[in-house]
């Protein structure tokens with residue numbers, strides 16, 4: 001019996017969109033996975049040689065980069081924030097679309113040209129520093145894990161860098177987007193060493209690639225018919 005393949009998925013919003021895509025690529029969790037009351041973190045799949053783990057989005061990248069999981073699904077925001085050498089993201093899965101942006105209080109948004117130092121609340125300190133560095137500004141990042149939008153009002157930081165999808169959260173908290181940093185979508189990620197040494201990983205990459213191609217092809221056909 002070959003070593004069990006471990007496939008890591010985030011436990012939150014990406015999961016609902018990921019599951020049908022995974023199923024079409026041949027990764028199907030046991031029924032217990034769908035039971036919200038189940039506190040288990042490891043689940044069997046319909047393949048005897050594969051299990052799923054359900055962890056936080058940032059930890060999906062960490063498990064895969066260290067080879068504790070061979071592959072997984074995560075947003076490209078997480079891939080870019082960590083920039084792990086051992087992590088390879090070969091397939092854009094074309095769901096989970098959103099973007100990373102700088103936002104400031106509507107009434108206080110001002111031109112940052114000439115600033116040398118800014119304080120920013122974010123879950124993405126590396127991407128934030130990189131963005132401001134390119135503008136010649138040193139960003140002092142205050143790391144938060146959620147609810148970034150309340151930081152300016154409470155005086156924690158003058159601006160935030162956070163994910164934006166509909167823009168509702170910014171609007172409802174009196175913030176406006178002042179620059180767009182990165183367009184984001186979900187990615188299939190694999191551990192580079194596992195890809196080289198285990199042919200099952202390469203076969204799964206191809207299965208996901210085919211799934212995306214079929215889905216995009218179908219979307220194009222629908223678009224033309226409409």
Ligand SMILES: Nc1ncnc2c1ncn2[C@@H]1O[C@H](COP(=O)(O)OP(=O)(O)OP(=O)(O)O)[C@@H](O)[C@H]1O
Nearest residue numbers: 010011012013014015055056057075096098163165
């Ligand atoms: N509006 C949005 N807000 C947050 N994330 C979004 C949004 N739209 C798409 N995403 C994607 O979803 C990912 C988060 O996935 P998910 O919620 O499944 O993870 P999680 O493990 O619950 O995250 P967390 O650790 O924040 O609880 C983000 O990294 C991003 O790529």
Ligand SMILES: O=P(O)(O)OC[C@H]1O[C@H](OP(=O)(O)OP(=O)(O)O)[C@H](O)[C@@H]1O
Nearest residue numbers: 146147162163164165166167168169170
């Ligand atoms: O543009 P919108 O459609 O309003 O979406 C953006 C919001 O969604 C995410 O938060 P999430 O709901 O994941 O909660 P969190 O603050 O705990 O991260 C993100 O951090 C923003 O706050």
